[in-house]
Amino acid sequence: MAASLSHASYSATFISSASKVTVSQPSRFSPSFKASTFSPLTVKPLNSTFTPHARRAVTTIMRATSTPSSIPSDTSTKTFHGLCYVVGDNIDTDQIIPAEYLTLVPSNPAEYEKLGSYALIGLPSSYAMRFIEPNESKTKYSIVIGGANFGCGSSREHAPVALGAAGAKAVVAESYARIFFRNSVATGEVYPLESEVRICEECRTGDVENRDDSISVKVKCRVCIRGALYSCFMNLYQVCSS
Amino acid sequence: MASSLVSPSPTSSFIRNKKDLGFSAFPCSSQIAIQKCKKQVSKKIVSVMAPQQSERKPATTGSVKTGMTMTEKILARASEKPQLSPGDNVWVNVDILMTHDVCGPGSIGIFKKEFGENAKVWDREKVVIIPDHYIFTSDERANRNVDILRDFCMEQNIKYFYDIKDLGNFKANPDYKGVCHVALAQEGHCRPGEVLLGTDSHTCTAGAFGQFATGIGNTDAGFVLGTGKLLLKVPPTLRFVMDGEMPPYLLAKDLILQIIGEISVAGATYKSMEFVGTTVESLNMEERMTLCNMVVEAGGKNGVVPADSTTFKYLEDKTSLSYEPVYSDAHASFLSEYRFDISKLEPLVAKPHSPDNRALARECKDVKIDRVYIGSCTGGKTEDFLAAAKVFVASGKKVKVPTFLVPATQKVWLDLYTLSVPGSGGRTCSQIFEEAGCDTPASPSCGACLGGPKDTYARMNEPKVCVSTTNRNFPGRMGHKEGQIYLASPYTAAASALTGYVTDPREFLQ
Numbered sequence: 122m123a124a125s126l127s128h129a130s131y132s133a134t135f136i137s138s139a140s141k142v143t144v145s146q147p148s149r150f151s152p153s154f155k156a157s158t159f160s161p162l163t164v165k166p167l168n169s170t171f172t173p174h175a176r177r178a179v180t181t182i183m184r185a186t187s188t189p190s191s192i193p194s195d196t197s198t199k200t201f202h203g204l205c206y207v208v209g210d211n212i213d214t215d216q217i218i219p220a221e222y223l224t225l226v227p228s229n230p231a232e233y234e235k236l237g238s239y240a241l242i243g244l245p246s247s248y249a250m251r252f253i254e255p256n257e258s259k260t261k262y263s264i265v266i267g268g269a270n271f272g273c274g275s276s277r278e279h280a281p282v283a284l285g286a287a288g289a290k291a292v293v294a295e296s297y298a299r300i301f302f303r304n305s306v307a308t309g310e311v312y313p314l315e316s317e318v319r320i321c322e323e324c325r326t327g328d329v330e331n332r333d334d335s336i337s338v339k340v341k342c343r344v345c346i347r348g349a350l351y352s353c354f355m356n357l358y359q360v361c362s363s
Numbered sequence: 364m365a366s367s368l369v370s371p372s373p374t375s376s377f378i379r380n381k382k383d384l385g386f387s388a389f390p391c392s393s394q395i396a397i398q399k400c401k402k403q404v405s406k407k408i409v410s411v412m413a414p415q416q417s418e419r420k421p422a423t424t425g426s427v428k429t430g431m432t433m434t435e436k437i438l439a440r441a442s443e444k445p446q447l448s449p450g451d452n453v454w455v456n457v458d459i460l461m462t463h464d465v466c467g468p469g470s471i472g473i474f475k476k477e478f479g480e481n482a483k484v485w486d487r488e489k490v491v492i493i494p495d496h497y498i499f500t501s502d503e504r505a506n507r508n509v510d511i512l513r514d515f516c517m518e519q520n521i522k523y524f525y526d527i528k529d530l531g532n533f534k535a536n537p538d539y540k541g542v543c544h545v546a547l548a549q550e551g552h553c554r555p556g557e558v559l560l561g562t563d564s565h566t567c568t569a570g571a572f573g574q575f576a577t578g579i580g581n582t583d584a585g586f587v588l589g590t591g592k593l594l595l596k597v598p599p600t601l602r603f604v605m606d607g608e609m610p611p612y613l614l615a616k617d618l619i620l621q622i623i624g625e626i627s628v629a630g631a632t633y634k635s636m637e638f639v640g641t642t643v644e645s646l647n648m649e650e651r652m653t654l655c656n657m658v659v660e661a662g663g664k665n666g667v668v669p670a671d672s673t674t675f676k677y678l679e680d681k682t683s684l685s686y687e688p689v690y691s692d693a694h695a696s697f698l699s700e701y702r703f704d705i706s707k708l709e710p711l712v713a714k715p716h717s718p719d720n721r722a723l724a725r726e727c728k729d730v731k732i733d734r735v736y737i738g739s740c741t742g743g744k745t746e747d748f749l750a751a752a753k754v755f756v757a758s759g760k761k762v763k764v765p766t767f768l769v770p771a772t773q774k775v776w777l778d779l780y781t782l783s784v785p786g787s788g789g790r791t792c793s794q795i796f797e798e799a800g801c802d803t804p805a806s807p808s809c810g811a812c813l814g815g816p817k818d819t820y821a822r823m824n825e826p827k828v829c830v831s832t833t834n835r836n837f838p839g840r841m842g843h844k845e846g847q848i849y850l851a852s853p854y855t856a857a858a859s860a861l862t863g864y865v866t867d868p869r870e871f872l873q
């Protein structure tokens with residue numbers, strides 16, 4: 122699900138114990154050879170002490186890096202919901218997509234799908250709940266919650282591709298390794314969001330359905346566009362954080 | 364550009380935090396601190412009111428220049444800008460783009476999709492394509508991926524394609540080299556002052572030549588294929604000063620394990636790591652490559668070693684292209700400086716399951732091991748095998764566990780069979796390894812460093828304990844999720860093979 126964008130604003134909502142599994146895809150824009158700038162999206166908890174029934178949304182407007190030819194876009198809110206899968210610190214690319222599956226070429230549609238079916242299969246067996254059920258090829262979790270240094274290790278673009286192909290829409294991590302972050306943005310496969318607190322310690326994978334101390338986070342950002350410098354290249358192009 | 368005034372240049376480099384390290388460590392500065400720091404260093408002086416007679420005409424003063432680090436200078440030149448600061452985003456001209464069999468096909472796919480089926484690469488002499496990861500395997504997709512590379516190279520008339528067709532006999536392939544990062548160096552593609560990008564995280568190895576080298580993904584590589592440029596953010600630099608004579612039981616691997624253990628696997632994220640000092644100057648090129656190779660394991664964007672006579676000598680017979688080295692200014696700004704007294708360091712390992720899980724080798728002497736692996740871009744170069752051989756010669760005994768040897772390239776393999784090991788009475792590495800009971804040196808490639816297809820030589824298919832000269836030990840790295848990998852220098856690996864336990868090489872080398 123490569124999201125090709127010329128301009129967009131995004132907000133992400135995730136609910137740790139959501140029973141709904143519908144995921145609406147962010148809008149796609151037709152490729153128009155634009156490169157865009159944006160800073161890492163920051164996710165703030167609604168209530169810093171994580172008390173139940175937090176209602177008020179806290180929005181964070183990210184500063185967009187201004188460039189001489191930048192044209193501000195209009196800010197709109199996009200939301201997507203989904204179940205979250207929680208992992209720890211330093212989840213490296215070998216855990217996200219073990220090396221033996223790297224013979225699959227991501228730009229080949231059939232192999233792209235196959236890559237997705239192996240996403241996070243490298244996690245140790247201490248992770249009792251798997252990202253993708255045996256005999257399934259897609260995940261039911263649309264948001265991955267991570268700790269520090271998510272995506273460390275290899276430069277393999279197969280990592281964000283596998284997550285995206287599996288059906289994940291976003292990763293919310295405390296921090297990222299740079300190549301993984303850059304690849305996530307370049308491909309648009311998963312939105313790499315940064316959280317200011319360790320949400321991975323507040324959430325658990327597959328919480329019981331009627332748990333009511335759910336956490337909602339909302340983030341809004343503005344993305345600025347630069348004029349096209351080089352034709353023939355599209356996809357959201359990350360500037361600030363690599 | 365500053366207005367018409369003078370700026371005094373400080374004679375010493377401005378360093379945010381100076382850290383003298385025996386063994387203690389301090390946390391690195393935060394991103395916010397960099398901003399503050401930059402403001403402090405600003406050398407702009409603005410005249411408010413100047414009397415007539417002291418007014419200077421603009422033509423008599425030059426523009427105010429802030430000192431730049433090596434990395435900043437390389438990127439400034441590559442982006443055709445006179446001055447850069449950390450945080451600047453610039454379009455950089457790429458001198459070399461490297462790809463291999465794992466990421467090449469994907470990059471090519473993106474290139475064709477975005478630039479057109481009939482598009483041509485920006486420069487057929489600046490793209491170096493090196494199959495090396497999954498070569499000696501019967502995995503059909505792996506073999507097909509090398510074919511994809513070949514088709515592309517033929518169609519584009521790529522000058523440097525180190526092809527392999529006969530998988531049963533690597534020597535029958537005159538063009539085939541092996542591990543990309545070692546091949547790039549051996550074939551003269553690494554040159555001081557240049558920008559080298561590769562679809563592999565260990566592309567940072569080439570920083571040993573005083574150039575900017577870093578790993579990128581398929582999409583970025585697809586873009587570079589078409590344009591020869593990439594948008595990069597200028598990283599701040601961490602400086603690592605290592606002085607003193609290298610003890611006979613330490614290798615560059617120990618130095619970098621020390622550093623990673625100090626700053627953690629995210630300690631250098633988005634930063635450049637600069638290695639200077641008399642110890643670094645005493646290292647040969649392959650040892651410098653080992654140092655820069657694992658920069659990515661600390662999260663580093665790139666690593667650099669200033670080019671010197673060692674570099675120039677190495678390059679003499681390898682490239683005829685001209686190059687212009689750059690060096691950090693005396694008054695450049697570094698984010699932090701770490702100093703090491705090498706004489707106090709001891710052989711190290713990185714215990715499972717992280718490269719920053721540092722421990723003294725001697726403190727792990729009760730860890731029983733099942734196997735030893737000597738290979739990869741990190742620890743499979745000629746110097747690495749010479750080092751291992753030295754330990755076997757000193758011991759004279761046989762190994763107690765299966766010891767796998769995977770030379771990085773054809774050249775390395777040849778060296779094992781031709782170079783004589785000092786102090787061994789004229790024996791070659793291969794003879795010494797054979798007498799010690801090691802496995803026969805295997806076909807050159809990345810091998811089991813990253814597991815790979817199930818039939819990869821020396822892949823860990825069961826949970827075992829392995830001492831390895833490779834670069835990562837995250838869960839499942841060499842194949843089995845429960846495998847335990849201890850990262851170590853070739854000295855430590857050889858010593859451990861001889862005892863069957865994690866062993867400090869001083870047991871044999873003092």
